[in-house]
Amino acid sequence: MWDFRPSTLEEFIGQKRLKEELSIYLSSIKKRKEVFPHTLFVGAPGLGKTTLARIIAFELRRELKITSGPVLDKPGAVAGILTNLSEGEILFIDEIHRIPKPCQEILYSAMEDFALDILIGKNQGARSVRLNLPRFTLIGATNKPNLLLGPLLDRFQLSFKLDYYQEEELKDILLKVSSLWGLKLSEESACKLAKAGKGIPRQALNLLRRLKEFMHHFTPQDSKILEVTEGEIKAFFQLLDIDEWGLTPEDRRCLFTLYRDFKGGPVGLNSLALSSRISPDELETLYEPALIRLGLMARTRKGRVITKLGEKYLKERNLFHVSL
Numbered sequence: 001m002w003d004f005r006p007s008t009l010e011e012f013i014g015q016k017r018l019k020e021e022l023s024i025y026l027s028s029i030k031k032r033k034e035v036f037p038h039t040l041f042v043g044a045p046g047l048g049k050t051t052l053a054r055i056i057a058f059e060l061r062r063e064l065k066i067t068s069g070p071v072l073d074k075p076g077a078v079a080g081i082l083t084n085l086s087e088g089e090i091l092f093i094d095e096i097h098r099i100p101k102p103c104q105e106i107l108y109s110a111m112e113d114f115a116l117d118i119l120i121g122k123n124q125g126a127r128s129v130r131l132n133l134p135r136f137t138l139i140g141a142t143n144k145p146n147l148l149l150g151p152l153l154d155r156f157q158l159s160f161k162l163d164y165y166q167e168e169e170l171k172d173i174l175l176k177v178s179s180l181w182g183l184k185l186s187e188e189s190a191c192k193l194a195k196a197g198k199g200i201p202r203q204a205l206n207l208l209r210r211l212k213e214f215m216h217h218f219t220p221q222d223s224k225i226l227e228v229t230e231g232e233i234k235a236f237f238q239l240l241d242i243d244e245w246g247l248t249p250e251d252r253r254c255l256f257t258l259y260r261d262f263k264g265g266p267v268g269l270n271s272l273a274l275s276s277r278i279s280p281d282e283l284e285t286l287y288e289p290a291l292i293r294l295g296l297m298a299r300t301r302k303g304r305v306i307t308k309l310g311e312k313y314l315k316e317r318n319l320f321h322v323s324l
């Protein structure tokens, strides 16, 4: 089994408070056979927003349609997907903040009144026609809720914020998935991988996927169970050039660029991204969250700054003079 997605809330590890609340809504909606309320999941990429949408659909035995903000870039695209929904169906829109504003506006009446107002004709001859929609559930996922129009935000009856995972929780996820994949992780190996997962299941599972390939490469072909020792984890981390926190050469490059090119900051996101040779979006969503959570970088009102701990990190690893 290559991918692992929990299909019930019980199988979903972590996010304890969110799970408790969600399970109450699921059971009460199930009892009353109602349509699930419009729900927004807010959190960084890879924390499990899509997985939760799938779980809601599975638990309620509802159909799930999956799309994403960039696909819904024209009013016609939004109208098209809405008019193809059936009663009780769940529409999941990933990166909902990337829907252009005029298209977000179409969603207001669809969510509130289950109706679509379509403008037919042009100029003076134009008239508005109201099209009734089946009752459906919209589940949105975003890591930038501030880019959603206020009235759209208001139409989500439920909103959940996903937290980064504790190492212990990531460890449980890794142990569960590794056994499905025929990998035998010792407790210590699982802890090391979990620590390098940067609080994000997708990152931890990506590491596990690569570890599996690594193990297959170095183990005789007939072994059914691949046993991973601490020594192998060490060699694996060396091969990937990641440290015990899971920081990659790109993470270190951002930190070092901040130190070298901007004298430790403060510096704006775009300038730091340009000098680090990565896109501002990648810097903001992929790299800086971990650097900030580890206390190596900080975000101030004037921009990003390196912390004392960040300087210590570079110094200890002899990274003050590397050429990037």
Ligand SMILES: Nc1ncnc2c1ncn2[C@@H]1O[C@H](COP(=O)(O)OP(=O)(O)OP(=O)(O)O)[C@@H](O)[C@H]1O
Pocket (backbone or CB within 6 Å): 003, 004, 005, 006, 011, 012, 013, 014, 044, 045, 046, 047, 048, 049, 050, 051, 052, 094, 141, 173, 201, 202, 205
């Ligand atoms: N709590 C969890 N327990 C087990 N596996 C999880 C959990 N959360 C996420 N995963 C796994 O991590 C991977 C990423 O999860 P998912 O695609 O749901 O994240 P996401 O928040 O929707 O990311 P994106 O916003 O980038 O689409 C999936 O393989 C999923 O099965």
